[in-house]
Amino acid sequence: MGIMKFLRPKNELESGGRSSLPEQQAPSEPDITCPNCHKTILISKLRASYGTCTCGHHFRMSARNRLSFMADEGSFTELFTDVKNTDPLEFPGYKGKLEATQRSSKEAEGVICGTAEINKYKCCLFIMEPAFMMGSMGTVVGEKITRLFEYATEHRLPVVGFTVSGGARMQEGLFSLMQMAKTSGAVKRHSDAGLLYVTVLTDPTTGGVTASFAMEGDIILAEPGATVGFAGARVIEQTTRKSLPKGFQTAEFMLEHGFVDAIVARPSQKKVIAAILRMHKEGK
Protein backbone atom coordinates (compact mmCIF):
# COMPACT_ATOMS: atom_id res chain seq x y z
CA MET A 1 0.00 0.00 0.00
CA GLY A 2 1.51 3.28 -1.16
CA ILE A 3 1.89 6.40 0.88
CA MET A 4 -0.76 8.22 -1.18
CA LYS A 5 -3.38 5.65 -0.35
CA PHE A 6 -2.53 6.12 3.29
CA LEU A 7 -2.65 9.89 3.12
CA ARG A 8 -5.81 10.33 1.13
CA PRO A 9 -8.35 8.81 3.47
CA LYS A 10 -6.38 10.08 6.45
CA ASN A 11 -6.92 13.61 5.24
CA GLU A 12 -10.55 12.96 4.63
CA LEU A 13 -11.00 11.57 8.12
CA GLU A 14 -9.11 14.40 9.72
CA SER A 15 -10.47 17.32 7.83
CA GLY A 16 -13.71 16.06 6.37
CA GLY A 17 -15.62 17.00 9.47
CA ARG A 18 -19.13 15.63 9.33
CA SER A 19 -19.59 12.01 10.18
CA SER A 20 -21.52 11.04 7.06
CA LEU A 21 -19.68 9.30 4.28
CA PRO A 22 -19.23 11.10 0.96
CA GLU A 23 -22.15 10.48 -1.37
CA GLN A 24 -20.36 9.13 -4.40
CA GLN A 25 -18.98 5.92 -2.97
CA ALA A 26 -16.17 4.33 -4.90
CA PRO A 27 -16.95 0.79 -6.09
CA SER A 28 -14.49 -0.60 -3.56
CA GLU A 29 -14.92 0.82 -0.07
CA PRO A 30 -12.16 3.30 0.93
CA ASP A 31 -9.65 1.99 3.42
CA ILE A 32 -6.62 3.10 5.36
CA THR A 33 -3.48 1.46 6.65
CA CYS A 34 -2.79 1.62 10.35
CA PRO A 35 0.66 3.15 10.88
CA ASN A 36 1.07 1.03 14.01
CA CYS A 37 0.08 -2.51 13.03
CA HIS A 38 0.06 -1.94 9.21
CA LYS A 39 -3.28 -3.68 8.81
CA THR A 40 -5.82 -2.34 6.36
CA ILE A 41 -9.00 -0.97 7.89
CA LEU A 42 -12.17 0.07 6.09
CA ILE A 43 -13.03 3.73 6.70
CA SER A 44 -16.60 2.74 7.59
CA LYS A 45 -15.28 0.36 10.21
CA LEU A 46 -12.92 3.00 11.54
CA ARG A 47 -15.83 5.36 12.07
CA ALA A 48 -17.73 2.75 14.02
CA SER A 49 -14.73 2.32 16.31
CA TYR A 50 -14.31 6.06 16.97
CA GLY A 51 -11.26 6.25 14.72
CA THR A 52 -9.30 3.60 16.58
CA CYS A 53 -7.66 0.46 15.20
CA THR A 54 -8.06 -2.94 16.83
CA CYS A 55 -4.38 -2.63 17.81
CA GLY A 56 -5.23 0.44 19.88
CA HIS A 57 -3.89 3.09 17.53
CA HIS A 58 -5.89 6.33 17.68
CA PHE A 59 -6.16 8.17 14.38
CA ARG A 60 -6.40 11.94 14.51
CA MET A 61 -9.96 13.10 14.33
CA SER A 62 -11.68 16.29 13.24
CA ALA A 63 -13.39 18.40 15.89
CA ARG A 64 -16.83 17.79 14.34
CA ASN A 65 -16.34 14.03 14.26
CA ARG A 66 -15.32 14.09 17.88
CA LEU A 67 -18.28 16.25 18.75
CA SER A 68 -20.63 13.81 17.05
CA PHE A 69 -19.83 11.05 19.51
CA MET A 70 -18.99 13.11 22.63
CA ALA A 71 -22.10 15.29 22.87
CA ASP A 72 -25.60 13.86 23.19
CA GLU A 73 -27.39 14.10 19.87
CA GLY A 74 -28.79 17.56 19.25
CA SER A 75 -27.47 18.92 22.56
CA PHE A 76 -24.65 21.06 21.19
CA THR A 77 -25.12 24.82 20.80
CA GLU A 78 -22.11 26.40 19.21
CA LEU A 79 -20.93 29.70 20.69
CA PHE A 80 -18.71 32.59 19.62
CA THR A 81 -18.72 31.85 15.89
CA ASP A 82 -18.59 35.63 15.33
CA VAL A 83 -14.96 35.85 16.52
CA LYS A 84 -13.03 36.46 13.32
CA ASN A 85 -9.34 36.48 12.56
CA THR A 86 -7.78 39.89 12.00
CA ASP A 87 -4.16 39.10 10.99
CA PRO A 88 -2.92 41.52 13.66
CA LEU A 89 0.66 41.75 12.36
CA GLU A 90 -0.20 41.66 8.65
CA PHE A 91 2.19 38.77 8.53
CA PRO A 92 3.50 37.79 5.07
CA GLY A 93 1.42 35.06 3.48
CA TYR A 94 -0.81 34.57 6.52
CA LYS A 95 -4.11 35.80 5.05
CA GLY A 96 -3.79 33.43 2.11
CA LYS A 97 -2.84 30.54 4.36
CA LEU A 98 -5.83 31.20 6.60
CA GLU A 99 -8.24 31.25 3.68
CA ALA A 100 -6.79 28.08 2.19
CA THR A 101 -7.02 26.37 5.59
CA GLN A 102 -10.61 27.48 6.02
CA ARG A 103 -11.45 25.94 2.66
CA SER A 104 -9.64 22.65 3.26
CA SER A 105 -10.72 22.17 6.88
CA LYS A 106 -14.25 23.56 6.47
CA GLU A 107 -13.72 25.28 9.81
CA ALA A 108 -13.42 29.02 10.46
CA GLU A 109 -10.69 28.58 13.06
CA GLY A 110 -8.76 26.12 15.23
CA VAL A 111 -11.37 25.44 17.92
CA ILE A 112 -15.09 24.92 18.26
CA CYS A 113 -16.80 25.98 21.51
CA GLY A 114 -20.27 25.63 22.88
CA THR A 115 -22.60 24.15 25.44
CA ALA A 116 -23.45 20.48 25.29
CA GLU A 117 -24.78 17.55 27.24
CA ILE A 118 -22.71 14.46 27.85
CA ASN A 119 -25.00 11.62 28.92
CA LYS A 120 -27.40 14.36 30.04
CA TYR A 121 -24.81 16.26 32.09
CA LYS A 122 -24.62 19.83 30.90
CA CYS A 123 -21.20 21.38 30.32
CA CYS A 124 -19.24 23.84 28.25
CA LEU A 125 -17.23 22.02 25.61
CA PHE A 126 -14.30 23.00 23.44
CA ILE A 127 -12.66 20.82 20.84
CA MET A 128 -9.56 21.87 18.93
CA GLU A 129 -9.22 21.10 15.24
CA PRO A 130 -6.09 19.30 13.99
CA ALA A 131 -6.79 20.19 10.36
CA PHE A 132 -6.67 23.90 11.15
CA MET A 133 -2.94 24.68 11.17
CA MET A 134 -2.60 21.83 13.66
CA GLY A 135 -4.70 23.61 16.27
CA SER A 136 -2.16 26.37 16.68
CA MET A 137 -3.23 29.05 19.12
CA GLY A 138 -3.79 32.50 17.73
CA THR A 139 -6.04 35.28 18.95
CA VAL A 140 -9.26 33.61 17.79
CA VAL A 141 -8.51 30.34 19.58
CA GLY A 142 -7.46 32.30 22.69
CA GLU A 143 -10.49 34.58 22.57
CA LYS A 144 -13.00 31.76 22.07
CA ILE A 145 -11.57 29.65 24.87
CA THR A 146 -11.42 32.68 27.19
CA ARG A 147 -15.04 33.51 26.41
CA LEU A 148 -16.04 29.90 27.01
CA PHE A 149 -14.50 29.91 30.50
CA GLU A 150 -16.08 33.29 31.27
CA TYR A 151 -19.44 31.94 30.07
CA ALA A 152 -18.97 28.78 32.14
CA THR A 153 -18.10 30.83 35.23
CA GLU A 154 -21.15 33.04 34.78
CA HIS A 155 -23.48 30.07 34.25
CA ARG A 156 -21.75 27.82 36.80
CA LEU A 157 -20.95 25.07 34.32
CA PRO A 158 -18.05 22.63 34.16
CA VAL A 159 -15.75 22.80 31.15
CA VAL A 160 -14.60 19.77 29.14
CA GLY A 161 -11.87 20.49 26.62
CA PHE A 162 -10.10 18.42 23.97
CA THR A 163 -6.69 19.82 23.10
CA VAL A 164 -4.66 19.32 19.97
CA SER A 165 -2.03 21.87 19.13
CA GLY A 166 1.35 22.39 17.59
CA GLY A 167 1.73 25.41 19.88
CA ALA A 168 1.51 29.14 19.43
CA ARG A 169 0.64 30.57 16.02
CA MET A 170 3.86 32.23 14.90
CA GLN A 171 2.08 34.41 12.35
CA GLU A 172 0.36 36.32 15.14
CA GLY A 173 3.56 36.99 17.08
CA LEU A 174 3.13 38.30 20.61
CA PHE A 175 -0.63 38.47 20.17
CA SER A 176 -0.50 34.70 20.04
CA LEU A 177 1.84 34.35 23.02
CA MET A 178 -0.39 36.55 25.17
CA GLN A 179 -3.32 34.17 24.63
CA MET A 180 -1.53 31.79 27.00
CA ALA A 181 -1.85 34.33 29.81
CA LYS A 182 -5.34 35.38 28.80
CA THR A 183 -6.78 31.85 28.71
CA SER A 184 -4.96 30.94 31.93
CA GLY A 185 -6.55 33.92 33.65
CA ALA A 186 -10.02 32.82 32.58
CA VAL A 187 -9.32 29.22 33.67
CA LYS A 188 -8.15 30.51 37.07
CA ARG A 189 -11.32 32.55 37.62
CA HIS A 190 -13.43 29.53 36.67
CA SER A 191 -11.39 27.38 39.07
CA ASP A 192 -11.63 29.94 41.89
CA ALA A 193 -15.40 29.83 41.47
CA GLY A 194 -15.20 26.16 42.50
CA LEU A 195 -15.99 24.82 39.06
CA LEU A 196 -14.65 21.72 37.34
CA TYR A 197 -12.39 21.66 34.29
CA VAL A 198 -11.50 18.38 32.59
CA THR A 199 -8.96 18.31 29.78
CA VAL A 200 -8.39 15.50 27.32
CA LEU A 201 -4.97 15.73 25.66
CA THR A 202 -5.02 14.36 22.13
CA ASP A 203 -2.32 13.94 19.52
CA PRO A 204 -0.38 16.23 19.49
CA THR A 205 -0.64 18.63 22.43
CA THR A 206 2.54 20.70 22.55
CA GLY A 207 4.07 24.14 23.01
CA GLY A 208 2.06 27.07 24.26
CA VAL A 209 -1.14 25.09 24.67
CA THR A 210 0.60 22.54 26.88
CA ALA A 211 2.12 25.46 28.81
CA SER A 212 -1.32 26.96 29.41
CA PHE A 213 -4.87 25.60 29.42
CA ALA A 214 -4.04 21.99 28.49
CA MET A 215 -2.17 21.51 31.77
CA GLU A 216 -4.59 23.51 33.92
CA GLY A 217 -7.41 20.99 34.24
CA ASP A 218 -8.55 19.69 37.64
CA ILE A 219 -8.50 16.32 35.93
CA ILE A 220 -6.20 15.73 32.98
CA LEU A 221 -6.94 12.77 30.72
CA ALA A 222 -5.01 11.76 27.63
CA GLU A 223 -5.56 9.57 24.60
CA PRO A 224 -3.28 6.52 24.26
CA GLY A 225 -0.12 7.22 22.32
CA ALA A 226 -0.75 10.95 21.98
CA THR A 227 2.32 13.17 21.75
CA VAL A 228 2.27 15.49 24.76
CA GLY A 229 5.09 17.87 25.60
CA PHE A 230 6.36 21.41 25.66
CA ALA A 231 9.44 21.71 23.44
CA GLY A 232 9.51 19.93 20.10
CA ALA A 233 11.27 16.56 20.17
CA ARG A 234 13.45 17.43 17.16
CA VAL A 235 14.52 20.70 18.75
CA ILE A 236 15.46 18.90 21.96
CA GLU A 237 17.45 16.33 20.01
CA GLN A 238 19.28 19.04 18.08
CA THR A 239 20.09 21.21 21.11
CA THR A 240 21.08 18.44 23.50
CA ARG A 241 22.63 16.14 20.87
CA LYS A 242 21.26 13.21 22.86
CA SER A 243 19.01 10.52 21.50
CA LEU A 244 15.61 10.66 23.10
CA PRO A 245 14.40 7.84 25.33
CA LYS A 246 11.84 5.46 23.87
CA GLY A 247 8.29 6.72 24.29
CA PHE A 248 9.53 10.24 25.09
CA GLN A 249 6.72 12.82 25.22
CA THR A 250 3.89 10.35 24.85
CA ALA A 251 0.74 10.32 26.97
CA GLU A 252 2.19 7.27 28.73
CA PHE A 253 5.42 9.16 29.46
CA MET A 254 3.40 12.02 30.93
CA LEU A 255 1.42 9.58 33.06
CA GLU A 256 4.61 7.97 34.33
CA HIS A 257 6.05 11.37 35.28
CA GLY A 258 2.93 12.46 37.06
CA PHE A 259 1.46 15.03 34.69
CA VAL A 260 -1.61 13.16 33.50
CA ASP A 261 -4.34 11.63 35.71
CA ALA A 262 -5.36 8.81 33.41
CA ILE A 263 -5.14 7.54 29.87
CA VAL A 264 -8.56 6.87 28.44
CA ALA A 265 -9.15 5.22 25.08
CA ARG A 266 -11.58 7.04 22.83
CA PRO A 267 -14.42 4.49 23.01
CA SER A 268 -14.54 4.87 26.82
CA GLN A 269 -14.16 8.64 26.99
CA LYS A 270 -17.82 9.62 27.00
CA LYS A 271 -18.62 7.19 29.80
CA VAL A 272 -15.64 8.29 31.91
CA ILE A 273 -16.27 12.00 31.40
CA ALA A 274 -19.96 11.58 32.21
CA ALA A 275 -19.00 9.77 35.42
CA ILE A 276 -16.66 12.62 36.36
CA LEU A 277 -19.34 15.23 35.59
CA ARG A 278 -21.83 13.27 37.69
CA MET A 279 -19.49 13.31 40.70
CA HIS A 280 -19.08 17.07 40.41
CA LYS A 281 -22.69 17.95 39.80
CA GLU A 282 -23.82 21.04 41.66
CA GLY A 283 -27.05 21.22 43.68
CA LYS A 284 -29.23 18.24 44.80
Place this chain on the structure above:
Amino acid sequence: MSITAYDRVKTARDIRRPTAANYIRSMFLDFIELHGDRSYADDRAIMGGIARIGDMPVTVIGIEKGQNTKDRILHSFGAPNPEGYRKALRLMKQAEKFHRPVVCFVDTSGAYCGIGAEERGQGQAIAENLMEMMTLKTPVISLVIGEGGSGGALALSVANKVWMMENAIYSVISPEGCASILWKDADRAAEAADVLKLTAQDSLYNGIIDEVISEENLGTEAFYFALRDKIEMTLRELSAMTMEELLDQRYEHFRKIGRPLV
Protein backbone atom coordinates in the same frame (compact mmCIF):
# COMPACT_ATOMS: atom_id res chain seq x y z
CA MET B 1 20.39 55.46 9.76
CA SER B 2 17.53 54.04 11.76
CA ILE B 3 17.92 51.08 14.10
CA THR B 4 16.49 47.87 12.62
CA ALA B 5 14.59 45.23 14.57
CA TYR B 6 17.52 42.87 14.16
CA ASP B 7 19.91 45.49 15.56
CA ARG B 8 17.73 45.42 18.67
CA VAL B 9 17.89 41.62 18.73
CA LYS B 10 21.69 41.75 18.69
CA THR B 11 21.76 44.44 21.38
CA ALA B 12 19.29 42.52 23.55
CA ARG B 13 21.56 39.46 23.39
CA ASP B 14 24.83 41.35 23.91
CA ILE B 15 26.75 39.66 26.71
CA ARG B 16 28.03 43.02 27.94
CA ARG B 17 24.49 44.09 28.79
CA PRO B 18 23.51 44.29 32.46
CA THR B 19 21.88 41.07 33.65
CA ALA B 20 19.14 40.58 36.24
CA ALA B 21 21.75 40.27 39.00
CA ASN B 22 23.12 43.72 38.11
CA TYR B 23 19.67 45.27 38.29
CA ILE B 24 18.86 43.55 41.57
CA ARG B 25 22.12 44.39 43.34
CA SER B 26 22.18 47.97 42.05
CA MET B 27 18.64 48.97 42.92
CA PHE B 28 17.62 47.06 46.03
CA LEU B 29 18.95 47.11 49.58
CA ASP B 30 19.75 44.12 51.79
CA PHE B 31 19.07 41.58 49.02
CA ILE B 32 18.96 38.11 50.51
CA GLU B 33 18.91 35.39 47.91
CA LEU B 34 16.52 32.50 48.61
CA HIS B 35 17.13 29.21 46.86
CA GLY B 36 15.25 26.15 45.73
CA ASP B 37 11.76 25.04 44.78
CA ARG B 38 11.36 22.83 47.92
CA SER B 39 10.68 19.86 45.74
CA TYR B 40 13.50 19.04 43.36
CA ALA B 41 16.41 21.47 43.05
CA ASP B 42 17.69 25.01 42.90
CA ASP B 43 17.72 26.32 39.36
CA ARG B 44 20.45 28.91 38.99
CA ALA B 45 18.86 30.29 35.82
CA ILE B 46 16.44 32.07 38.11
CA MET B 47 17.57 34.10 41.08
CA GLY B 48 15.15 35.37 43.65
CA GLY B 49 14.92 36.66 47.15
CA ILE B 50 13.82 39.43 49.44
CA ALA B 51 15.12 42.97 49.58
CA ARG B 52 14.10 46.54 50.31
CA ILE B 53 13.34 49.40 48.01
CA GLY B 54 13.50 52.39 50.33
CA ASP B 55 11.49 51.25 53.32
CA MET B 56 9.39 48.83 51.37
CA PRO B 57 10.14 45.09 51.54
CA VAL B 58 9.81 43.47 48.13
CA THR B 59 10.31 40.07 46.54
CA VAL B 60 12.63 40.26 43.54
CA ILE B 61 12.98 37.54 40.93
CA GLY B 62 15.16 37.60 37.86
CA ILE B 63 16.14 35.28 35.06
CA GLU B 64 19.92 35.43 35.27
CA LYS B 65 22.11 34.71 32.25
CA GLY B 66 25.41 34.96 34.14
CA GLN B 67 28.25 37.44 34.09
CA ASN B 68 30.99 35.60 32.16
CA THR B 69 31.41 32.39 30.21
CA LYS B 70 31.92 30.18 33.25
CA ASP B 71 29.09 31.88 35.09
CA ARG B 72 26.81 31.61 32.09
CA ILE B 73 27.16 27.83 32.03
CA LEU B 74 26.28 27.73 35.73
CA HIS B 75 23.14 29.73 34.99
CA SER B 76 22.22 27.59 31.93
CA PHE B 77 22.49 30.78 29.83
CA GLY B 78 19.32 32.01 31.46
CA ALA B 79 17.15 29.15 30.26
CA PRO B 80 15.08 28.08 33.29
CA ASN B 81 14.08 24.53 34.07
CA PRO B 82 10.70 23.68 35.64
CA GLU B 83 12.22 23.91 39.13
CA GLY B 84 13.22 27.49 38.33
CA TYR B 85 9.64 28.46 37.55
CA ARG B 86 8.50 26.59 40.66
CA LYS B 87 11.03 28.44 42.80
CA ALA B 88 9.75 31.72 41.37
CA LEU B 89 6.18 30.73 42.17
CA ARG B 90 7.15 29.71 45.71
CA LEU B 91 8.71 33.13 46.27
CA MET B 92 5.70 34.88 44.77
CA LYS B 93 3.35 32.97 47.09
CA GLN B 94 5.59 33.94 49.97
CA ALA B 95 5.36 37.57 48.85
CA GLU B 96 1.58 37.30 48.81
CA LYS B 97 1.56 35.90 52.35
CA PHE B 98 3.66 38.76 53.69
CA HIS B 99 1.99 41.44 51.55
CA ARG B 100 5.17 42.33 49.66
CA PRO B 101 5.04 43.46 46.05
CA VAL B 102 6.91 41.42 43.43
CA VAL B 103 9.36 42.78 40.86
CA CYS B 104 10.49 40.43 38.05
CA PHE B 105 13.40 40.91 35.64
CA VAL B 106 12.99 38.88 32.48
CA ASP B 107 15.90 37.90 30.24
CA THR B 108 15.79 34.54 28.51
CA SER B 109 15.99 33.10 25.03
CA GLY B 110 13.35 30.64 26.26
CA ALA B 111 12.61 27.93 28.80
CA TYR B 112 15.27 25.22 28.93
CA CYS B 113 14.93 22.71 26.14
CA GLY B 114 15.93 19.24 27.35
CA ILE B 115 14.90 15.74 28.30
CA GLY B 116 14.90 16.45 32.03
CA ALA B 117 12.88 19.63 31.58
CA GLU B 118 10.16 17.62 29.82
CA GLU B 119 10.29 14.82 32.41
CA ARG B 120 9.76 17.36 35.16
CA GLY B 121 6.92 19.10 33.37
CA GLN B 122 8.15 22.31 31.75
CA GLY B 123 4.73 22.93 30.24
CA GLN B 124 2.92 22.33 33.50
CA ALA B 125 5.32 24.57 35.44
CA ILE B 126 4.82 27.49 33.05
CA ALA B 127 1.05 26.94 32.95
CA GLU B 128 0.85 27.01 36.74
CA ASN B 129 2.76 30.28 36.92
CA LEU B 130 0.46 31.90 34.36
CA MET B 131 -2.59 30.83 36.34
CA GLU B 132 -1.28 31.69 39.77
CA MET B 133 0.31 35.01 38.84
CA MET B 134 -2.99 36.21 37.41
CA THR B 135 -4.58 36.15 40.88
CA LEU B 136 -1.54 36.80 43.07
CA LYS B 137 -2.86 39.14 45.74
CA THR B 138 -0.02 41.64 45.66
CA PRO B 139 1.25 44.15 43.08
CA VAL B 140 3.51 42.70 40.37
CA ILE B 141 5.82 44.57 37.97
CA SER B 142 7.71 42.74 35.22
CA LEU B 143 10.51 44.32 33.25
CA VAL B 144 11.94 42.64 30.16
CA ILE B 145 15.60 43.69 30.31
CA GLY B 146 17.03 41.70 27.40
CA GLU B 147 15.39 38.77 25.65
CA GLY B 148 11.75 37.99 26.27
CA GLY B 149 11.75 34.52 24.76
CA SER B 150 8.27 33.05 24.40
CA GLY B 151 6.50 31.07 27.15
CA GLY B 152 9.68 30.94 29.20
CA ALA B 153 9.55 34.73 29.52
CA LEU B 154 5.79 35.00 29.87
CA ALA B 155 5.96 32.70 32.91
CA LEU B 156 7.36 35.66 34.88
CA SER B 157 5.46 38.40 33.06
CA VAL B 158 1.84 38.13 34.14
CA ALA B 159 1.99 41.47 35.92
CA ASN B 160 0.10 44.68 36.62
CA LYS B 161 2.74 46.60 34.73
CA VAL B 162 4.84 45.06 31.97
CA TRP B 163 7.75 47.21 30.86
CA MET B 164 10.54 46.69 28.38
CA MET B 165 13.95 48.22 28.07
CA GLU B 166 14.42 50.27 24.93
CA ASN B 167 16.54 47.57 23.24
CA ALA B 168 14.83 44.54 24.73
CA ILE B 169 12.87 42.14 22.54
CA TYR B 170 9.79 40.07 23.27
CA SER B 171 8.73 37.34 20.87
CA VAL B 172 6.76 34.15 20.45
CA ILE B 173 9.69 32.56 18.56
CA SER B 174 13.29 33.50 17.87
CA PRO B 175 13.80 35.31 14.56
CA GLU B 176 16.13 32.47 13.49
CA GLY B 177 13.46 29.87 14.28
CA CYS B 178 10.84 31.90 12.47
CA ALA B 179 13.04 32.32 9.39
CA SER B 180 13.79 28.62 9.16
CA ILE B 181 10.08 27.75 9.38
CA LEU B 182 8.95 30.48 6.99
CA TRP B 183 11.70 30.44 4.42
CA LYS B 184 13.71 27.34 5.41
CA ASP B 185 16.61 29.72 5.89
CA ALA B 186 17.82 30.79 9.33
CA ASP B 187 20.04 33.38 7.69
CA ARG B 188 16.99 35.48 6.97
CA ALA B 189 16.56 36.17 10.69
CA ALA B 190 16.77 39.93 10.14
CA GLU B 191 13.68 39.85 7.92
CA ALA B 192 11.91 37.61 10.43
CA ALA B 193 12.74 40.00 13.26
CA ASP B 194 11.01 42.68 11.26
CA VAL B 195 7.78 40.80 10.59
CA LEU B 196 7.52 39.41 14.14
CA LYS B 197 7.18 42.95 15.60
CA LEU B 198 9.32 41.98 18.54
CA THR B 199 10.83 45.32 19.56
CA ALA B 200 9.82 47.25 22.66
CA GLN B 201 8.42 50.00 20.46
CA ASP B 202 6.24 47.52 18.50
CA SER B 203 5.10 45.83 21.71
CA LEU B 204 4.04 49.18 23.13
CA TYR B 205 2.24 50.10 19.92
CA ASN B 206 0.43 46.75 19.93
CA GLY B 207 -0.76 47.22 23.51
CA ILE B 208 1.23 44.25 24.82
CA ILE B 209 3.32 46.30 27.26
CA ASP B 210 2.76 49.48 29.24
CA GLU B 211 6.00 51.36 28.87
CA VAL B 212 9.42 51.47 27.23
CA ILE B 213 12.30 52.33 29.57
CA SER B 214 15.04 54.54 28.13
CA GLU B 215 18.51 53.04 28.01
CA GLU B 216 20.25 56.36 28.32
CA ASN B 217 23.19 55.82 30.72
CA LEU B 218 22.33 52.10 30.88
CA GLY B 219 24.14 50.39 33.74
CA THR B 220 25.28 53.61 35.44
CA GLU B 221 24.39 54.71 38.93
CA ALA B 222 22.15 57.45 37.56
CA PHE B 223 20.29 54.91 35.43
CA TYR B 224 19.60 52.55 38.32
CA PHE B 225 18.66 55.45 40.59
CA ALA B 226 16.02 56.72 38.17
CA LEU B 227 14.64 53.23 37.49
CA ARG B 228 14.49 52.42 41.19
CA ASP B 229 12.48 55.60 41.80
CA LYS B 230 10.11 54.68 39.02
CA ILE B 231 9.61 51.17 40.40
CA GLU B 232 9.06 52.49 43.91
CA MET B 233 6.55 55.08 42.77
CA THR B 234 4.64 52.55 40.66
CA LEU B 235 4.54 50.01 43.48
CA ARG B 236 3.08 52.69 45.77
CA GLU B 237 0.43 53.52 43.18
CA LEU B 238 -0.46 49.85 42.75
CA SER B 239 -0.50 49.31 46.52
CA ALA B 240 -3.07 52.08 46.87
CA MET B 241 -5.57 50.13 44.75
CA THR B 242 -8.10 47.81 46.33
CA MET B 243 -7.35 44.12 45.83
CA GLU B 244 -10.26 43.80 43.45
CA GLU B 245 -9.05 46.73 41.35
CA LEU B 246 -5.52 45.38 41.32
CA LEU B 247 -6.56 41.92 40.13
CA ASP B 248 -9.08 43.28 37.61
CA GLN B 249 -6.42 45.59 36.20
CA ARG B 250 -4.02 42.67 35.71
CA TYR B 251 -6.70 40.45 34.18
CA GLU B 252 -7.83 43.20 31.82
CA HIS B 253 -4.26 43.92 30.69
CA PHE B 254 -4.18 40.45 29.11
CA ARG B 255 -7.90 40.06 28.48
CA LYS B 256 -7.95 42.90 25.95
CA ILE B 257 -5.14 41.47 23.80
CA GLY B 258 -6.66 40.00 20.67
CA ARG B 259 -10.21 40.89 21.64
CA PRO B 260 -11.85 41.76 18.34
CA LEU B 261 -13.33 45.21 18.01
CA VAL B 262 -17.09 45.13 17.74
